Amino acid sequence: xxxxxxxAISVAVAAARDVIATQLGAKDKAALVDASIKxxxxxLH
Numbered sequence: 321x322x323x324x325x326x327x328a329i330s331v332a333v334a335a336a337r338d339v340i341a342t343q344l345g346a347k348d349k350a351a352l353v354d355a356s357i358k359x360x361x362x363x364l365h
Contacts, residue, residue: 340349 340352344352
């Protein structure tokens with residue numbers, strides 16, 4: 321079960337990466353990175 325879950329996560333991340341690379345403009349990508357950094361910071365503290 322863990323192997324299937326890990327594979328599903330890998331596929332989902334790869335798909336998201338492809339969508340981000342092909343569908344988002346530079347401004348949207350920068351905003352996504354900024355939001356991700358902010359979210360990670362909030363979860364670490």
